[in-house]
Amino acid sequence: MNYDILIVGAGTAGMSCAITAAERGLKVGVVEKVDYVGGALHWSGGHMSAGGTHLQKEKGIEDSPEKHLEDIYRINNKSGDIDLTQKAVFEAPKTIQWLTDLGMEWSQDCPRIIYGHVAYETARTIYGPDKALSIYKAMLPQWNKHIDNGAIEIHFNNSFSGLGKKGSRYDSVLCNSPEGEKMYTGKNIVITTGGYGSNPAYFQEKHGDIPLVSSCYPTATGDGHGIVEKYGAQFKYANYHLPSLGGMEEVEGSGRVDFNKAWAMVLTSVYRQPRDIYVNAHGKRFIREDEVSPETRELAVMKQPNWCFWIVFDERALVSKDNNGNHNPIVIGWSVAQIKEEAKKNRSLKMADSIEELAVKTGLPVDNLKETVASYNYMVSSKEDTEFSRTYLEDAISEPPFYALKVHASVLVTFGGIKVNKDLQIVDQDGKVMEGLYAAGEFLGLGATSGSSFCSGMAITPALSFGRLLGATLS
Ligand SMILES: Cc1cc2nc3c(=O)[nH]c(=O)nc-3n(C[C@H](O)[C@H](O)[C@H](O)COP(=O)(O)OP(=O)(O)OC[C@H]3O[C@@H](n4cnc5c(N)ncnc54)[C@H](O)[C@@H]3O)c2cc1C
Incomplete structure (x- = not known):
């Protein structure tokens, strides 16, 4: 099957990408290493952030993406990827609206200022009553609809193991499956395999002797990172690593x-x-x-x-x-x-x-x-x-x-990740686009959108937004 979009990883970013692409009538294939979807949404705190949302307007809170961006720059001293931070922040209110339209339930006590990270100046953190499971529950009916109508084909228990190329363009994904090695092809390949905080060996490779005590989702083993690096992809932001206190x-x-x-x-x-x-x-x-x-x-x-x-x-x-x-x-x-x-x-x-x-x-x-x-x-x-x-x-x-x-x-989230350009195309160590390969989510590293600080909501919101953007634009 030659898919229009072939997604590796059916978590936060992968699900939003697949649903958005399927809505456009594209043929979407998804390979997933476990036998269920949702990834880190099953554990995540689900705090999202966006400036200028309808939730803020309803409570008389004045805000905008511009103010959100300014606040992020104040907190992280502009240390993230500027193109990606801007893209994430300007897309964020649309992602909130998208989730609301999907039926997302929001907690009554938000938008709020959260003090567990360096605080924003405006109340713009929002979440559902069941943490990130509220996001999962909002996306699931739409996901199931497209599984049922055949627009999305999911291949469970398929673990991404390599890439294939036609000419200069990557067009296939190799997977280990219970039936042996499989190959799937797609006009565009989107990698959304999450972070690497549940892989002590890979973590040590990137962070040296920093002690790893992890609360990351068990599937966050950095498989995708290791594979694309073998093909020349660039890894960045490990030096931004910050832990969360309390485990x-x-x-x-x-x-x-x-x-x-x-x-x-x-x-x-x-x-x-x-x-x-x-x-x-x-x-x-x-x-x-x-x-x-x-x-x-x-x-x-x-x-x-x-x-x-x-x-x-x-x-x-x-x-x-x-x-x-x-x-x-x-x-x-x-x-x-x-x-x-x-x-x-x-x-x-x-x-x-x-x-x-x-x-x-x-x-x-x-x-x-x-x-x-x-x-x-x-x-x-x-x-x-x-x-x-x-x-x-x-x-x-x-x-x-x-x-x-x-x-x-x-460690809740890993800061290091694979470098992409402003169009979310993976780039190699010389900064050259690796044709056909796109990425979203924690795979890019929290450092890309949150810089060297924790900015509330700047992992999960960009994961959903970049997934949606790729689903809305690739063909
Ligand atoms: C406890 C906790 C609390 C958090 N709280 C917040 C918060 O409040 N706000 C916030 O912004 N962020 C938070 N985060 C971070 C945020 O939830 C994640 O960064 C985000 O959900 C990751 O989305 P993703 O799509 O990149 O990865 P995931 O949702 O993890 O999805 C990755 C998918 O790829 C699959 N996969 C992995 N390897 C392979 C392979 N080799 N082949 C095929 N499939 C593969 C996985 O099985 C998984 O389904 C938290 C994280 C944790 C763990």
């Missing part, structure tokens, strides 16, 4: 954390006043725990051994409410009882009757931890943090049991 390993040393199940609220202090201290592997504090900026926090943790730290607190901190009267526990969505239950399991969360015992259980240097807690308690009594200028100094760490929660600077 708790269920199995110590596994390198895996779950963003949706066990995540400590240490991204910023905006949502939770710190009733605890953070210490590194030496048992020493390294930052004011009431630091607001997520990026300042991320950069500080990146300077600590193994990019991890322990949150140390006592019983009073666990059970007390904050100044707003909220219980607001240290682990997102967990009750006090759940935290106590987890502590008994002696995994990422340890519990002890004394600071000394806590140090032994965590492996932190006993004398250092005792000294750090004593010094912090003195600063609470004197109402002055002479080390890091923390101003929220409400409670000493003095009421047993004591707790220590180990959290990691974890």
Whole structure:
């Protein structure tokens, strides 16, 4: 079958590309390595961002793509790919409208300003009630319609393994399948295989000794990256890598954390006043725990051994409410009882009757931890943090049991990716277009559209937008 568009990967970008192309009457083929569609949408937080949406207008929020772009440049110092950032931002409100037309349900509390990343100046982050599953649910009926009418042909359990060429143009995709190697041909090939955060070996190849503790979707193994690089494609932006703070390993040393199940609220202090201290592997504090900026926090943790730290607190901190009267526990969505239950399991969360015992259980240097807690308690009594200028100094760490929660600077999205030009054509190491090959989604690297900072919504929104744009323009 010679498809008009042959898509590799049926996730966020692949689905939006296939649906849009099928709507135009094109013949679409999709190869997918697992036996279901949706990719990272099954796990993602689904925060999208766009300026000038109908959702903002309904709430009287004045915004535009121009303002969104300006805000991104302020946050990331224009470090992303300028053509792609502009394209993503100007397409974003159309993508929001497209999803709305597909029946997307939006949460009542948005558009919002999100403080888990460096905040935009305007409320423009939006999401559905079921995180990214809301996006998946909006696209699925349209996807199924085109599967049923034959406009989209999906080949499950086909893992992309190579490319074929006719003359100067790439026109075929090789796949490993249960029936052996298969070849599919297409006038245009669109690669949307996602990121590489679930492939420790490839991650290390690109990032050297940066510790990988990942919350990326299991299929994000960078297969597509490795393959197109063999044909000469250019890889960029690995140097922009930033982690997200808060992942708790269920199995110590596994390198895996779950963003949706066990995540400590240490991204910023905006949502939770710190009733605890953070210490590194030496048992020493390294930052004011009431630091607001997520990026300042991320950069500080990146300077600590193994990019991890322990949150140390006592019983009073666990059970007390904050100044707003909220219980607001240290682990997102967990009750006090759940935290106590987890502590008994002696995994990422340890519990002890004394600071000394806590140090032994965590492996932190006993004398250092005792000294750090004593010094912090003195600063609470004197109402002055002479080390890091923390101003929220409400409670000493003095009421047993004591707790220590180990959290990691974890990977949700990979910043490195394959270079494309402004028309989303893959380019080689000399900057020359690799004819017939296009790409979208995290495959391009978050660095392309978000630069060297996290800009809210700038992974999933461009993935959907670039998928749609390719589906709307290729023929
Ligand atoms: C926990 C979590 C939270 C997140 N929260 C947000 C957020 O709030 N906002 C935001 O903007 N971004 C967020 N992201 C990132 C965002 O969700 C992803 O960047 C985006 O969904 C990726 O879309 P994609 O189409 O590039 O890849 P995916 O949706 O992952 O799709 C890739 C598809 O390609 C397939 N594939 C892979 N290899 C092959 C192969 N060899 N052959 C065939 N098929 C293959 C996969 O099976 C998959 O179906 C989050 C990510 C995670 C993991």
